[in-house]
Structure formats: structure tokens, C-alpha cells
Amino acid sequence: MKPPIFEYALPSTVAEAVSLLASRNGNAKVISGGQSLMPMLAFRLATPELLVDLKHLKDLGAIRIGEDGVRLGARVRWCDIEGDARLAVSHPLLAEAIKHVAHYQIRNRGTVGGSVAHADPSAEMPGIAMTCDAQMKIVGSAGTRIEAAADFFTGPLQTSLEPDEILTEVHLPAWPAARRWAFLEFARRKGDFAMAGVALYYDLDSGNRITDAHIGAIGVADRPIRLTEAEAVLNGNQMSDKLIAAASAKARQSIDPPSDIHAPGAYRAALVATLLGRGLKKSAA
Amino acid sequence: MQIEFNLNGQAVSADVEPRTTLADCIRNDFGQTGTHLACEHGVCGACTVLVNGEAVRSCLLLAVQVQNDKVVTIEGLSGDELTPLQAAFRKHHALQCGFCTPGFITTAHALLSHEPDADEDRIRDVLSGNLCRCSGYVPIVEAVLEARSSYRDSGSK
Numbered sequence: 001m002k003p004p005i006f007e008y009a010l011p012s013t014v015a016e017a018v019s020l021l022a023s024r025n026g027n028a029k030v031i032s033g034g035q036s037l038m039p040m041l042a043f044r045l046a047t048p049e050l051l052v053d054l055k056h057l058k059d060l061g062a063i064r065i066g067e068d069g070v071r072l073g074a075r076v077r078w079c080d081i082e083g084d085a086r087l088a089v090s091h092p093l094l095a096e097a098i099k100h101v102a103h104y105q106i107r108n109r110g111t112v113g114g115s116v117a118h119a120d121p122s123a124e125m126p127g128i129a130m131t132c133d134a135q136m137k138i139v140g141s142a143g144t145r146i147e148a149a150a151d152f153f154t155g156p157l158q159t160s161l162e163p164d165e166i167l168t169e170v171h172l173p174a175w176p177a178a179r180r181w182a183f184l185e186f187a188r189r190k191g192d193f194a195m196a197g198v199a200l201y202y203d204l205d206s207g208n209r210i211t212d213a214h215i216g217a218i219g220v221a222d223r224p225i226r227l228t229e230a231e232a233v234l235n236g237n238q239m240s241d242k243l244i245a246a247a248s249a250k251a252r253q254s255i256d257p258p259s260d261i262h263a264p265g266a267y268r269a270a271l272v273a274t275l276l277g278r279g280l281k282k283s284a285a
Numbered sequence: 286m287q288i289e290f291n292l293n294g295q296a297v298s299a300d301v302e303p304r305t306t307l308a309d310c311i312r313n314d315f316g317q318t319g320t321h322l323a324c325e326h327g328v329c330g331a332c333t334v335l336v337n338g339e340a341v342r343s344c345l346l347l348a349v350q351v352q353n354d355k356v357v358t359i360e361g362l363s364g365d366e367l368t369p370l371q372a373a374f375r376k377h378h379a380l381q382c383g384f385c386t387p388g389f390i391t392t393a394h395a396l397l398s399h400e401p402d403a404d405e406d407r408i409r410d411v412l413s414g415n416l417c418r419c420s421g422y423v424p425i426v427e428a429v430l431e432a433r434s435s436y437r438d439s440g441s442k
Contacts, residue, residue, distance in 0.1 A: 104412075106414065
């Protein structure tokens with residue numbers, strides 16, 4: 001028995017869940033799969049008075065795919081994404097990245113909304129949201145708002161969510177069929193948090209020149225980030241070994257990862273350069 | 286809080302604090318201590334049980350979250366005889382101290398029930414969430430590979 005004492009509520013609507021959150025002035029937390037929150041409770045890094053379980057909000061468990069992209073309900077689990085064959089076409093970058101999330105048992109419980117709201121700087125889903133300019137749908141006492149991923153992640157395990165708000169959906173914009181992409185991460189044991197990871201995509205114009213390059217990195221800052229300087233190196237140019245080397249070098253210079261017990265910052269920066277180089281080669285193959 | 290669920294084929298109920306993990310509930314309220322607890326924060330996999338047929342970590346789940354669900358632990362997987370999966374573990378010496386074994390068996394059972402044709406890479410990927418400190422990984426993988434045929438024969442999905 002490690003978690004602190006708390007109460008538990010099972011609302012049947014989002015509105016009811018919001019009012020439960022609002023009633024505790026910041027001392028209530030949302031739980032669904034619990035795969036990030038339960039360890040936080042076990043370590044007593046989180047000590048809420050009340051847990052609001054989204055278990056009965058079935059609507060939040062849907063993966064909706066349309067012309068405007070992929071909409072992941074907050075309660076969509078990693079195993080749901082793994083098992084949805086449509087995503088290999090509708091969002092191959094998402095499908096590939098999610099293969100790296102945690103281990104088998106955790107993939108059966110862990111959710112999109114939980115991971116994004118937890119905002120671990122090394123986690124894959126926040127990295128994909130950031131890389132792909134995802135739009136977050138957020139419901140609170142004041143109503144519904146949509147926020148860009150770039151504004152949503154505000155620091156280590158920190159987001160713009162207010163205490164009475166629930167993230168209900170992550171919307172990834174439409175994915176053109178011809179888009180080039182790659183996702184690579186490095187962890188000592190597969191399924192563990194990555195020391196660093198890179199997600200990237202770009203389109204090619206009629207002259208085979210790179211346009212709209214997006215490069216995201218995880219595990220190298222206090223939140224998932226875009227490597228905009230490396231993107232600028234790519235845009236407008238044709239892919240070549242020289243260009244890959246230049247983009248990788250720029251990526252390495254443009255970040256200053258923290259050092260911790262897992263790896264020194266300089267090692268993580270080198271990892272990003274290597275992963276980006278490999279990813280760009282892979283995307284062009 | 287009063288909860289009701291199905292534990293190893295029996296309808297059970299208990300009065301638990303909301304903070305009680307499913308693992309603690311199974312062990313303390315129902316005395317079924319085959320589910321082992323080590324890290325209690327989702328790293329080691331020793332406490333793996335099946336909830337509605339899916340392998341999950343019972344330390345990362347509150348007992349109140351399995352209301353009306355079907356929970357199967359290591360105790361629920363066999364009667365008096367060893368199952369083919371358990372027999373394969375014995376044959377291949379896939380355990381030494383045995384502490385991690387219930388978690389490996391429940392995890393492998395879930396995998397082979399859903400994917401009886403899982404290849405070695407898939408088995409290794411799935412078992413990567415379970416720690417063994419007697420260095421038994423190679424024989425564990427061999428045991429699971431051998432047990433696949435019994436899941437194909439039984440026609441289980």
C-alpha cells in the first residue's frame with residue numbers, strides 16, 4: 001500500500017466530471033488508465049483529495065478518422081492504436097511512435113489523454129502532438145476550448161490545463177499519402193523512457209524539394225520541442241547526405257539537454273543528431 | 286467503498302479504501318497471494334493479472350476500478366495439474382526463485398491466448414515488461430515458444 005488517502009468518483013458525463021474537478025479547488029485529479037498517475041500516487045508526488053475516473057465516458061474512447069485528420073479520444077489506449085489498421089495509412093508516424101510506448105501490460109491501460117496531460121518530456125505521444133501541430137480539445141467550467149500543442153506544453157509535467165479542465169481529444173491534422181516520415185528513439189531497454197527520440201515528417205514539391213519539414217524531439221528539454229533551426233536547413237532543398245549532415249549538426253547545436261542519472265546532456269544532444277540523421281535517411285529510402 | 290467483481294470465476298465483494306490497489310485487494314482481502322508485489326509502481330511486472338482477458342499490472346490499478354470486471358490471477362489459470370504453459374516453464378527451468386513467475390505466466394498466457402503464433406521477437410517484446418533477477422530470460426522465452434502449440438490446439442483466440 002503506497003498511495004495516499006483519496007476519495008473516488010465515477011461521473012457519467014464530461015460535465016459531471018468537470019463539476020467534480022471544480023468543486024475541489026485544484027485538489028482533484030482525473031484518472032483513466034492510471035499508468036502515469038498511479039506511480040505518481042505511489043511515490044506521493046501527487047496527493048489529490050479526489051480522483052475522478054473517466055471509465056464511464058465511453059465517447060472518449062473513439063478513434064475518429066476523417067478528411068481533416070485523426071481525432072484521438074482521451075481514453076484511447078495504446079493497444080487501441082496498435083490494433084487500428086487504418087492508422088498505417090491515416091497516420092503512419094503515430095502508429096510507429098506508439099509501438100515504442102511502455103510495455104505490453106501498460107499498453108493495455110495507458111491512454112492518449114493521460115500521457116498528454118501528464119506531459120512527461122520523454123513520452124512519445126506528447127512528442128507526436130508537438131511534432132504534428134496537434135490541436136487539443138479541452139472542456140472545463142468555462143466551456144470548450146481548442147489549444148495548439150505548442151501552447152499546451154508549458155514545462156516538465158506541466159500543461160496549460162486548469163484544475164477544472166479535462167483534455168478530451170487530441171486532433172492530428174490530415175496526413176497526405178505521399179508524406180515522408182520517420183520515428184526513432186533510443187532507450188537502454190525497449191519500452192523504457194527514451195533517453196532521446198526524434199519524430200519527423202516533410203512533403204516534397206514537384207522539384208523533389210523538401211517543404212513543410214517538421215522535426216520534434218523528446219527527452220532533450222523540459223517539454224517536447226520542435227527543432228525549428230534544423231527544419232529550416234531542410235526546407236527548400238533536395239535530400240542528400242550533405243543536407244542530412246547539415247541538419248543533424250544544426251539539431252545538435254540548437255539544443256541544450258539536461259544531464260541526469262541516465263545520460264549527460266552532451267550525450268543526449270549527440271543522440272538527437274544521430275537519430276535525426278538515421279531518420280532522414282530512412283524517410284528518403 | 287463496496288466493490289463487486291469476478292475473481293477466478295467466483296463472484297466476490299469487498300469493502301475497500303479507494304486507494305487500495307487491485308494487487309493489495311487480491312492479496313489482503315481474498316488471501317490469494319500468488320499475485321506478487323515487488324516495485325508497486327509499474328516497473329517489474331510481478332503483479333500482472335488478467336482483467337477481462339487483458340494482461341495488466343495490478344499495482345497500477347485501483348480495486349475500485351474493476352467493479353463488475355472479470356479478474357483472473359495465477360490461481361485461476363490451473364487446477365490440480367500444471368497447464369501446458371506451466372509444464373513448459375518447469376521443463377525449460379524457466380524459473381529459479383520463482384518470485385517473478387506468476388507475472389511471467391499471466392503475461393505469456395494473455396499473449397498466447399490472443400496470439401498463439403507469436404514469434405520469438407514478439408514474445409521477447411511482450412515479456413520485456415517483466416523483470417527476472419535469476420537471469421532466466423532465455424529459458425522463459427524457450428518455454429513460451431514451446432507452449433504455443435497448446436494454445437493453437439485448444440483453439441483459443
